[in-house]
Amino acid sequence: MAADYQGLELTTESAAAADAYSACMRGYMGYQTDVGGHLKAALAADGEMPMALITRGYFFHLFSIPALERKAADCARAAQEAIAARGATEREKWHLAALQAWNVGDMEGATDGWEQILLHHPHDVMAVRLSHFTHFYLHGAGAMRQSTNRILPAWDDNRPDYGFILGISAFSHEEAGDYAAAEAAGKRAVEINPRDIWATHAVAHVYEMQGRQDEGIAWLDGLSGQWAGLNNFRFHTWWHKSMYHLEKGQHDAVLDLYDREYWAEPSDEYLDFTNAAAMLWRLEYQGVDVGQRWSVLADVAERHHRDAIMAFADAHYMMALAKDGRAAAQAMLENLAEAAQGAGDQARVTAAVGLPVCRATLALCQDRAGEAADILLPLRDHIWRLGGSHAQRDVWAQMLCRALLAAGRFADARGLLAQRTATKNNSPASWRWYAEALEGCGETAAAAAAREKAAC
Numbered sequence: 332m333a334a335d336y337q338g339l340e341l342t343t344e345s346a347a348a349a350d351a352y353s354a355c356m357r358g359y360m361g362y363q364t365d366v367g368g369h370l371k372a373a374l375a376a377d378g379e380m381p382m383a384l385i386t387r388g389y390f391f392h393l394f395s396i397p398a399l400e401r402k403a404a405d406c407a408r409a410a411q412e413a414i415a416a417r418g419a420t421e422r423e424k425w426h427l428a429a430l431q432a433w434n435v436g437d438m439e440g441a442t443d444g445w446e447q448i449l450l451h452h453p454h455d456v457m458a459v460r461l462s463h464f465t466h467f468y469l470h471g472a473g474a475m476r477q478s479t480n481r482i483l484p485a486w487d488d489n490r491p492d493y494g495f496i497l498g499i500s501a502f503s504h505e506e507a508g509d510y511a512a513a514e515a516a517g518k519r520a521v522e523i524n525p526r527d528i529w530a531t532h533a534v535a536h537v538y539e540m541q542g543r544q545d546e547g548i549a550w551l552d553g554l555s556g557q558w559a560g561l562n563n564f565r566f567h568t569w570w571h572k573s574m575y576h577l578e579k580g581q582h583d584a585v586l587d588l589y590d591r592e593y594w595a596e597p598s599d600e601y602l603d604f605t606n607a608a609a610m611l612w613r614l615e616y617q618g619v620d621v622g623q624r625w626s627v628l629a630d631v632a633e634r635h636h637r638d639a640i641m642a643f644a645d646a647h648y649m650m651a652l653a654k655d656g657r658a659a660a661q662a663m664l665e666n667l668a669e670a671a672q673g674a675g676d677q678a679r680v681t682a683a684v685g686l687p688v689c690r691a692t693l694a695l696c697q698d699r700a701g702e703a704a705d706i707l708l709p710l711r712d713h714i715w716r717l718g719g720s721h722a723q724r725d726v727w728a729q730m731l732c733r734a735l736l737a738a739g740r741f742a743d744a745r746g747l748l749a750q751r752t753a754t755k756n757n758s759p760a761s762w763r764w765y766a767e768a769l770e771g772c773g774e775t776a777a778a779a780a781a782r783e784k785a786a787c
């Protein structure tokens with residue numbers, strides 16, 4: 332029996348298949364573009380290799396596109412047949428069960444499967460990365476960090492790709508609010524491998540959350556030369572750089588990064604779309620004319636308005652459809668209402684949060700700010716269920732504040748903006764909005780003080 336590069340057994344007689352599979356794993360950990368090629372090579376060498384078939388299914392799911400979801404089910408069937416014919420390790424059988432759970436929308440069940448694997452095999456990098464991904468979209472920071480902490484003692488400098496695990500740990504710490512631990516782990520990972528874009532990104536999040544924009548810009552400028560041959564995740568990292576420029580009021584720099592780096596071409600990758608839509612939404616709140624860019628996004632969103640695979644992505648598709656006045660926005664609400672009745676965790680998230688957020692988004696774009704505020708205010712502490720990072724989800728915090736201000740509900744806005752300025756103390760825009768709320772409440776002196784903070 333062969334083994335992967337971490338020493339985990341693989342049910343194949345083909346050394347070439349095992350080597351190609353290892354290259355695939357390493358490429359996946361490193362966000363490289365050659366991952367698919369290595370997986371094809373593994374399957375060319377051994378078309379019935381269980382882990383290669385299962386991984387193919389996993390990768391189809393990661394695109395969050397309906398046609399590929401169906402192909403993932405084919406992969407599970409092929410892996411099941413292969414395992415029936417040649418047998419498999421317990422670990423491989425757990426992976427098959429995880430894929431089968433994911434195939435029916437049970438991301439929780441899939442995550443449980445990977446966590447079970449990691450209790451026994453903490454060097455299973457596929458389980459590490461996938462559980463990190465699904466905790467990110469399902470459970471938030473605490474679960475991500477707990478998961479990472481369980482495996483970290485099994486890793487050290489002597490093991491290949493230790494840095495990638497540090498990067499995953501860094502991001503988990505960052506989302507959990509331990510910025511010092513995140514920065515230390517992320518920078519150590521980048522020392523080990525400057526091309527580790529996930530670790531680079533974890534540190535970028537620290538700078539974002541701590542309002543250290545100049546350091547963030549320098550950090551990403553210093554490392555961007557390392558990103559050749561990496562996949563579209565580099566676009567999201569450019570998006571982070573534009574977030575710093577946005578906070579600094581450098582709107583031309585934001586649009587330049589948007590047009591040249593992360594939306595140079597229309598993309599059907601959901602992460603690319605979320606970068607673009609959330610940035611246009613933020614830019615307009617800063618009074619920036621974004622030209623025809625919404626229309627370009629809306630063309631893409633129309634292709635996905637019936638996806639209903641990931642509530643986080645749906646909420647961004649709705650931004651573009653609503654902003655561009657597309658009829659598909661209403662059709663999307665109806666489709667989401669139907670999807671919310673289905674099984675699976677994303678159906679539950681859609682019912683509780685995704686659908687109401689989409690309704691609020693459309694209401695805002697149709698000058699029904701009061702209705703949007705009514706929907707969003709009771710959801711404000713539940714938005715995390717959509718998944719994504721604190722930085723990404725802030726767009727909905729902004730949406731709620733602006734809805735309240737537009738609806739003249741200044742007392743409600745005052746409280747939320749007090750909360751916002753407490754954590755974003757050097758954010759001029761947040762202080763300006765706070766001043767607007769205080770003025771609306773008749774607190775003229777406090778409003779003047781807030782405006783002064785905005786000018787600092």
Ligand SMILES: [Fe+2]
Nearest residue numbers: 532536720722
């Ligand atoms: Fe991010």
